Amino acid sequence: MSKENEVCCVLPTNQKNETSPVSKEIAKDGRFVRQTNQFTTPFGEEEGSLPIEKNRYRLIWAPVCPWAHRQVIVRKILGLEEVISLGTLDPLRPTDIGKIDWAFTLDEGNIDPVLKVQYLSELYKNADPEYSGRPTVPAVIDLQTKKVVQNDYHNLTYYWEREWKKFHKKDAPDLFPVEKEKEIRELNEIIFHEINNGVYKAGFAQSQEAYEAAYELVFNRLDWLEERLSKQRFLHGDKITDSDVRLYVTLARFDTAYYAAFNVNKKRLIDYPNLWGYARDLYQTDGFGNTTDFDGIKKHYFLSLHILEKESKPKILPKGPDLSIWKTPHNRATQFA
Incomplete structure (x- = not known):
């Protein structure tokens, strides 16, 4: 059984609330x-x-x-x-x-x-x-x-x-090619533990030490991915694979939610030239952007996350960030032609 065999989506809550x-x-x-x-x-x-x-x-x-x-x-x-x-x-x-x-x-x-x-x-x-x-x-x-x-x-x-x-529809892409299965599975494990679930480890940590360890894990891996994507269009070369799907879902939520809501605030996605171009490349591909609900994402992470804590502090829905920049040219197809 994979170490990734864990579940979403969760709400952080007061550790003293043993009924949750x-x-x-x-x-x-x-x-x-x-x-x-x-x-x-x-x-x-x-x-x-x-x-x-x-x-x-x-x-x-x-x-x-x-x-x-x-x-x-x-x-x-x-x-x-x-x-x-x-x-x-x-x-x-x-x-x-x-x-x-x-x-x-x-x-x-x-x-x-x-x-x-x-x-x-x-x-x-x-x-x-x-x-x-x-x-x-x-x-x-x-x-x-x-x-x-x-x-x-x-x-x-x-x-x-x-x-x-x-x-599958005619001419559907092969997102999980047999010849790259081992490589895809290995990278997927890294992406999950250090990026997908890494932001949750930081956001839901209930000790400074646990938070800082998760914070460093996330940004060390983002730096590594930034370097990897400086050399190729997608994670495993020139074609989209299962790994790209898994990384995209966290990148799409990073600046909109995780950066502020989970305190992973060393850098924004847009501060990484290659990761940002890569994320826009995927967003502008059928299946990615047209299934991404930024409005729903913001509502969930900022209005729904702490309902069990019964906070008296009013919940505020952030007005930003500017989401129109997701549609700006990325030029990665030309860059890696």
Whole structure:
């Protein structure tokens, strides 16, 4: 099992609040340690695997969540939109139900039109009535049972890219080429621990030592990636791969949310010439920018993050940053022609 087998998206909360599932994810030294996934049965043709069938599943996501976002990027790039339906959760968590959850308040009547439920937790309880962890996204729901059958976001993109290949659109790119599998998996592990989850380790740390260790981890790796992307257009050469999807979802949220909300404020993304050009290159590619909800991201990280702390301080939604700069020319195609 990969070390990345951990779940999103979480709320930081007061460590003294022992009734919250999140409090269980703070180590004694103040480090943030995620809960593990529970529904990890793979997709495949082998006995015991989840069957690969058109219109059998519904993918539930919240556009604010990076782990869920990368599933939707891959789903769109590969042309699985007509094969796997999509349910979308509100970026603002419900505040009046006494627990961490996600709600379908973007839909008419506050009910998912297909699954006919109001909260994500209902689908987790359908799968396991004793489920006591946080209901998390992404979650794959079997439409025949209305149960969560997969929430292993680490491996989900691999399944979409390999096991669901017979449903890929014509001329879909190979995001997980066999000849680069080892290299992609190794880099993905680094990206997760030091970038994707690294910003959360800094933002949710409850000791100065844990925060500073995570802070250094993030920026040391960003410096390394800046150098790598000075020599090639994408992380593994001249074509987009699964690794690029995984890095993009954090970069897209960096200046908009993490820089201020998580105190990873040594540099902004736009202060890294190569990373910034690379991020704009991806944003302007179909599947990336048109699945990126900056407004929802800001609402979640600045208005919804501390609801369990019952802070008296009013929550303010930042007006910036200027998002139009994501559409400015990046010239990386010419640079690495």
